[in-house]
Each structure stands twice: as structure tokens, then as C-alpha cells.
């Protein structure tokens with residue numbers, strides 16, 4: 119579900135079930151041409167939408183992180199992910215146009231890109247190759 | 263006679279209730295202005311809320327599957343429907359799980375879990391074979407969509423029409439097959 123579709127009065131009933139946050143990250147720095155920005159956002163949208171549709175009842179999409187030069191954008195995503203954990207979120211997924219070049223962060227469980235899904239293994243982003251959806255695999259470690 | 267005069271006194275200097283030229287002009291101009299503004303604004307308001315004034319459209323039936331291919335084992339079929347939301351029209355991909363009940367009645371279930379709206383799958387949990395299973399919080403449903411765990415209601419169903427050997431699906435309604 120999207121953050122703007124959650125009524126304040128409903129949240130106390132849903133909170134226990136919505137334990138996963140989806141952070142869209144467009145990895146822009148501002149020097150892109152308008153059509154490049156559009157293409158980048160479309161890439162992120164295309165990986166986000168199937169996730170949102172399939173897991174609408176457990177994944178909360180929050181506002182996107184857009185800009186950052188060099189690793190700054192990814193640092194921003196990592197900070198947002200950590201702050202989500204502080205408020206009790208159990209799993210954090212990032213929808214991105216590509217895997218970040220910056221360091222892996224413990225706060226992000228999964229990155230979903232147009233070329234596949236990536237999980238952290240020994241401090242590296244490793245492509246997910248099993249038939250089960252990586253998010254379901256993550257959840258299977260703790261069904262609510 | 264003199265008494266009559268006393269009862270109906272004449273007041274020759276009382277102020278007369280008369281409109282001044284200034285008042286007349288401002289009333290006339292005000293009325294004309296309001297009339298002209300109404301002529302512009304009312305059609306704009308009508309135009310803006312036009313979709314709300316139209317009666318709710320009936321969902322058209324869409325050809326989805328061949329009747330001969332439907333068995334008691336639910337199979338997922340995808341199809342496109344035109345969704346009109348106010349002024350926005352777009353083609354939306356939909357999915358239905360189509361099967362025949364034990365009584366031979368054909369039905370098509372919505373894949374949207376009645377707990378919090380995730381997408382259910384058929385036979386995807388080895389611990390619960392031949393059931394619909396929701397990956398989000400483990401809701402389970404019978405092949406006819408009856409809720410077995412977590413979800414508060416059975417899966418919704420599509421209206422079904424069979425014509426010339428094909429299955430057509432229409433709008434979504436509450437389940438009528440699950441018992």
C-alpha cells in the first residue's frame with residue numbers, strides 16, 4: 119500500500135501486518151536531461167509496480183529518494199532505511215534503476231532492479247537466483 | 263368629519279421611498295454582472311463534475327478463456343479491461359482463477375486476498391496443498407475461495423458468461439459458490 123492510502127485511524131489495526139517498507143530510489147544527480155530523468159523514473163516504476171500489486175497488504179511504499187551526487191544518494195537511502203528500522207519496520211526493500219556502487223548496508227534487505235533482485239551476502243550485493251520470490255523468502259524467516 | 267381628519271393625518275413632508283440613480287445603476291450592473299458570471303461559471307462546474315453526474319457504467323464482459331480448457335483445477339488467466347476513473351481511461355491487466363466446482367459449475371475468482379489485498383496463489387504452499395495461499399500473512403482458501411484462515415471473507419468472484427464455447431468475465435462481486 120502507498121503511504122498516502124493509509125488513513126490515520128486505520129493504521130493501528132494494520133501496523134502489525136505491514137512490516138516491510140519499499141523505498142523507491144531514482145539515483146538521479148540533477149545533471150540528467152529531462153528524458154533521461156523520465157526514463158530513470160519509469161525504470162523504478164516498472165520494478166515497483168509488480169511488488170506493490172503482489173504484496174499490497176504487507177509492503178508500505180514510502181516517498182522516494184531522488185537526488186544525490188556520487189554515493190550521497192545511496193547514503194540517503196541507507197539513512198532512511200535505518201530510520202524505518204528505528205520505528206520498528208522489520209524488512210526494507212529498495213526499488214532502484216541499478217545496484218548501488220556504494221557500500222552495502224545492513225538496513226536494506228533487498229534491492230529490486232530491472233535486471234533482477236539482489237540480496238546482501240558477506241557484505242556484497244548478490245543476485246537472487248532462486249525460483250521463490252526473494253521477499254517471500256525473507257518473510258519465511260518470520261511469518262507475522 | 264373633523265374626527266375623521268384626526269384619524270388619517272396627512273404627512274406632506276414624509277420622505278418618499280424612492281431609488282436614487284446611483285442605487286439603480288449599481289443594482290442593474292450587479293445583476294447583469296452576476297448573470298454573465300453565472301453563464302461562464304455554471305458550464306465550467308458542470309464540465310468539471312460531469313463524470314460524477316453520469317450513471318455508473320456497467321462493466322463489459324471480456325473474452326478470457328476457452329470453455330473446453332476449464333477443469334476442476336484452478337488456472338490463472340490474465341486479461342485486460344478498460345478502467346475509467348473520472349477523466350482517466352487506461353487498460354488494466356486483471357487476473358482470474360478459473361475452475362469448475364464439484365457440482366460442475368464454472369467460476370472465476372479474484373486473486374486479491376480478503377485480508378489486506380496481497381495476491382494469492384494456487385497450491386504454492388507445500389504444507390497446504392490444493393488451496394489458495396497468500397504469501398503475506400498466510401491466509402488460506404479452498405478451491406472455491408472459502409476463507410480457511412486469517413482472511414475475514416471468501417475471495418470475490420467475477421461475473422461469468424459462457425457464449426459459443428468461450429468464457430467471458432465481467433465485474434467483481436462477493437463470492438456465491440463457497441459454502
Ligand code: FES
Nearest residue numbers: 175375377378396
Ligand atoms: S493480505 Fe493476504 S494474508 Fe494478509
